[in-house]
Each structure stands twice: as C-alpha cells, then as structure tokens.
Amino acid sequence: MRVSAKSDYALRALIEMAARADAKPVSAEELGKSQDIPHGFLQAILADLRKAGVVVSQRGQSGGWRLARDPGEVSVADVIRAVDGPLVSVYGLRPEAVSYNASAEVLQHVWIAARHSLRDVFEQVSIAQLASQELPEAVTSRTADEDAWQPH
Helix, strand or coil: CCCCHHHHHHHHHHHHHHHCCCCCCECHHHHHHHHCCCHHHHHHHHHHHHHCCCEEEECCCCCEEEECCCHHHCEHHHHHHHHHCCCCCECCECHHHCCCCCCCCHHHHHHHHHHHHHHHHHCCCEHHHHHHCCCCHHHHHHHHCHHHHCCC
C-alpha cells in the first residue's frame, strides 16, 4: 500500500481545519503554510474534497475553507477515496472486477483481503480523532506491536 502525497496533504489540511477552536474558514494559503503543502497542489486537493462534500468554500473578506460535515463523521477512508479513488485497485479496477485464469485467481482473494484490512483501520479513524490525537483502540493496538514499526 502506498499513501499518495495527495492523500497525506488532504488529511493534514483537514486535521488543521478540525483543530481550529473557532471553526472559522481558513484560507488555502494559511493551510499550506501551516502544513508545508504546495499552494497549487492544495487548491486541487481542496477542489476534490469539495466535490466529495467534505469541505466547503466561503468567499469574501472572511472567506476560506471549512469542513462541510462534522469531523467525527469524516473518516480517513472518505478522504482517501475523495482524492485518490478506491482504497485498493488492480490495474485501475476494483479487486472484485479483476479476472484471472484458474492458476492465478487466488490473487483476487488477496486483493479483497487487503482492502478489508485497510477498511478496518481507515474507516474507523475520523478527522476529529486525528485532530484530537486520540485514535481508537483498534488502531493503537496495532501500533503497540513492535513488529508493526519494522520496515520489512
């Protein structure tokens, strides 16, 4: 699994929005500066998030970007899907749409299982939890295993 810069930047921008006590709109410039995200790239990401109904933009003197939904209702999976598409794809297809010959069809089960595992984590973690730095036990228990930190 490879987390794209687009997904990482999107999550960082949303954490920044959710962590703001005043919940007022924040400019893309301010988001970019606070999270070291290139402005042009961030604008495209925010447009994708707007299309997905995750953020809204507000014009005017006190304009900017803000969450369109409660941050507790927006999962990491929602964000990744909004900016990068399906959590797992094989040749651009969803795993259930891929077909193999008889000797390799077992691969489809591996791709489906991998997607299920990603969902177990990504759908349980909300933007609110990321902003408060309070992850669910199902996630923290996975990182407690020392092997999880090994780069193999």
